[in-house]
Amino acid sequence: MKILSCTQQKEADTYTIAHESISSIDLMEKAATLITEAICKRWDKSHRIVVFAGAGNNGGDAVAVARMLFQKNYDVEVYLFNIKGSLSEECHTNVLRLAECGFQKYTEVSTQFDPPKLTEHDIVIDGLFGSGLNKPLSGGFAAVVKYINAAPSTVVSIDIPSGLMGEDNSYNIRQNIIQADLTLSIQLPKLSFLFAENEEFVGEWELLDIGISQTFIEEAQTPYLITEPQDVTTLIKPRSRFAHKGNFGHALLIAGSYGMAGASILAAKACLRSGAGLLTVHAPVCNHNLIQTCVPEALVQDDIHEHYFAEPVDIDSYQAIAIGPGLGQEEDTALATLEQIKNCYIPLILDADALNIFGTHRNHLNKIPKRSILTPHVKELERIVGRCSNSYERLSKAKELANYLQCYIILKGAWSTVITPDGNCFFNPTGNPGMATGGSGDVLTGILTALLAQGYTQEESCKLGTYIHGLAGDIASQRMGEISMTANDIIDALPEAWKIITKTK
Ligand SMILES: NC(=O)C1=CN([C@@H]2O[C@H](COP(=O)(O)OP(=O)(O)OC[C@H]3O[C@@H](n4cnc5c(N)ncnc54)[C@H](OP(=O)(O)O)[C@@H]3O)[C@@H](O)[C@H]2O)[C@@H](O)CC1
Numbered sequence: 310m311k312i313l314s315c316t317q318q319k320e321a322d323t324y325t326i327a328h329e330s331i332s333s334i335d336l337m338e339k340a341a342t343l344i345t346e347a348i349c350k351r352w353d354k355s356h357r358i359v360v361f362a363g364a365g366n367n368g369g370d371a372v373a374v375a376r377m378l379f380q381k382n383y384d385v386e387v388y389l390f391n392i393k394g395s396l397s398e399e400c401h402t403n404v405l406r407l408a409e410c411g412f413q414k415y416t417e418v419s420t421q422f423d424p425p426k427l428t429e430h431d432i433v434i435d436g437l438f439g440s441g442l443n444k445p446l447s448g449g450f451a452a453v454v455k456y457i458n459a460a461p462s463t464v465v466s467i468d469i470p471s472g473l474m475g476e477d478n479s480y481n482i483r484q485n486i487i488q489a490d491l492t493l494s495i496q497l498p499k500l501s502f503l504f505a506e507n508e509e510f511v512g513e514w515e516l517l518d519i520g521i522s523q524t525f526i527e528e529a530q531t532p533y534l535i536t537e538p539q540d541v542t543t544l545i546k547p548r549s550r551f552a553h554k555g556n557f558g559h560a561l562l563i564a565g566s567y568g569m570a571g572a573s574i575l576a577a578k579a580c581l582r583s584g585a586g587l588l589t590v591h592a593p594v595c596n597h598n599l600i601q602t603c604v605p606e607a608l609v610q611d612d613i614h615e616h617y618f619a620e621p622v623d624i625d626s627y628q629a630i631a632i633g634p635g636l637g638q639e640e641d642t643a644l645a646t647l648e649q650i651k652n653c654y655i656p657l658i659l660d661a662d663a664l665n666i667f668g669t670h671r672n673h674l675n676k677i678p679k680r681s682i683l684t685p686h687v688k689e690l691e692r693i694v695g696r697c698s699n700s701y702e703r704l705s706k707a708k709e710l711a712n713y714l715q716c717y718i719i720l721k722g723a724w725s726t727v728i729t730p731d732g733n734c735f736f737n738p739t740g741n742p743g744m745a746t747g748g749s750g751d752v753l754t755g756i757l758t759a760l761l762a763q764g765y766t767q768e769e770s771c772k773l774g775t776y777i778h779g780l781a782g783d784i785a786s787q788r789m790g791e792i793s794m795t796a797n798d799i800i801d802a803l804p805e806a807w808k809i810i811t812k813t814k
């Protein structure tokens with residue numbers, strides 16, 4: 310699913326009106342009908358509905374919703390802020406339509422706003438500003454936002470919380486943005502919905518399909534997409550009846566150190582549960598018996614060092630390599646890792662400590678082979694690119710890094726983002742907060758290694774790997790609950806996740 314900018318969303322409205330034989334006012338009527346349905350589904354007539362509308366088309370939506378709820382016998386009040394003394398054409402038409410149906414509780418605010426007392430039981434509809442917002446809210450509008458945010462009512466925003474920008478909020482004023490409980494977004498999500506720091510504004514969000522032109526959406530250029538099930542199910546390679554383990558690649562995992570054998574074991578198990586033909590784990594001597602016992606299917610190759618990775622290994626026999634989980638931060642390990650990746654001609658994944666190295670050895674970044682996959686969480690990324698003050702800036706810096714290195718970056722978190730060297734960003738929809746537990750990332754590394762070893766391309770591995778990882782996480786959370794689930798539970802759910810994804814192909 311594409312994510313379009315607010316400018317593109319407005320172009321999409323215009324295109325739809327021009328090409329799909331629907332007028333602007335009827336498109337608004339469609340939007341208002343769906344918004345009204347979504348509200349009625351959640352709240353009955355015992356709730357007073359207090360509508361705050363702006364002078365643009367977001368306000369037009371809100372006034373139309375007020376009419377529809379009034380006609381369904383809801384107790385509705387409308388405050389329309391018409392500071393400049395001019396309304397958009399569609400907003401004006403809806404104000405007339407509201408009056409025509411005998412609606413009385415309508416206040417048009419031009420200068421002085423006498424705010425109603427809002428209670429816990431009230432539902433506030435925020436239709437002040439939508440995709441037409443062009444600067445942070447200030448003055449009287451900021452005061453209205455603060456008053457709504459301070460009220461105990463439930464807030465429903467139309468299209469986007471008023472005051473929030475669709476993409477970059479770096480220069481926004483956070484106190485002047487509506488904190489919605491529910492955002493009913495028209496047609497497509499906004500990029501800013503996927504950023505952690507905006508959760509307090511967006512709340513829960515739902516998309517309403519108002520029939521925006523599919524031709525426009527298909528042709529629109531955007532670097533931002535949300536991965537959908539069919540994007541990954543179509544990638545699955547069938548297994549020949551005559552397949553043998555040589556067809557599915559030999560993966561090499563360089564992982565673990567004294568006290569962190571678990572990371573290598575989790576990654577190894579996930580790798581084997583994701584279809585690799587063979588797996589060798591290269592680990593310090595102290596972890597040998599543990600890995601052999603916990604993952605009997607894996608071959609174990611000892612490092613020269615008792616406690617950590619210290620000497621690069623020959624890679625001729627492998628189809629994919631992952632380095633990093635639980636590697637530790639010994640200087641010898643850093644040097645061995647840099648040596649290992651230099652001239653590595655096999656698909657490579659760098660995770661965890663193999664990424665942390667570049668925080669302190671920044672001048673070695675250019676040793677990372679092109680097309681490698683880097684899987685940093687937020688902190689690991691910031692150790693390389695520097696501190697970022699918000700998610701948009703972080704995403705931009707990750708895009709720059711992917712481009713500079715010509716690598717794939719999976720920026721992990723909720724909505725993990727696969728960033729390609731040419732700047733496309735695929736947001737992964739699966740997963741849940743139960744995965745915020747030590748070792749979850751090691752599981753992802755194992756899955757990705759298996760996919761590369763089986764011959765999936767880097768982009769395919771990243772998209773499929775993050776999706777299946779999150780899906781397994783979702784199954785684990787159903788089985789164990791978000792609080793109790795552990796990384797091992799994600800591995801235990803992998804067979805079910807793979808079955809689901811191969812069945813729906
Ligand atoms: N048929 C359609 O088109 C459909 C449209 N739809 C709906 O329309 C919404 C977009 O409507 P919109 O384009 O009219 O913009 P909207 O957000 O209402 O406000 C624009 C006004 O705000 C003003 N303004 C901006 N920033 C400001 C600030 N900081 N402080 C103060 N003022 C500020 C700006 O003034 P200006 O700066 O241009 O003078 C302008 O007057 C969209 O989100 C969706 O809900 C759906 O119903 C589907 C069908």
Ligand SMILES: Nc1ncnc2c1ncn2[C@@H]1O[C@H](COP(=O)(O)OP(=O)(O)O)[C@@H](O)[C@H]1O
Pocket residue numbers: 661686721722723724725739740741742743744745746747748749750751752753778779
């Ligand atoms: N709230 C969340 N929603 C979805 N996925 C999450 C969430 N929190 C964590 N995850 C996933 O769990 C994994 C955590 O990885 P990481 O932070 O590297 O953990 P570790 O280093 O302990 O293995 C990532 O793949 C991340 O996307």
Ligand SMILES: [K+]
Pocket residue numbers: 367435436437438439466467468469470471
């Ligand atoms: K709004």
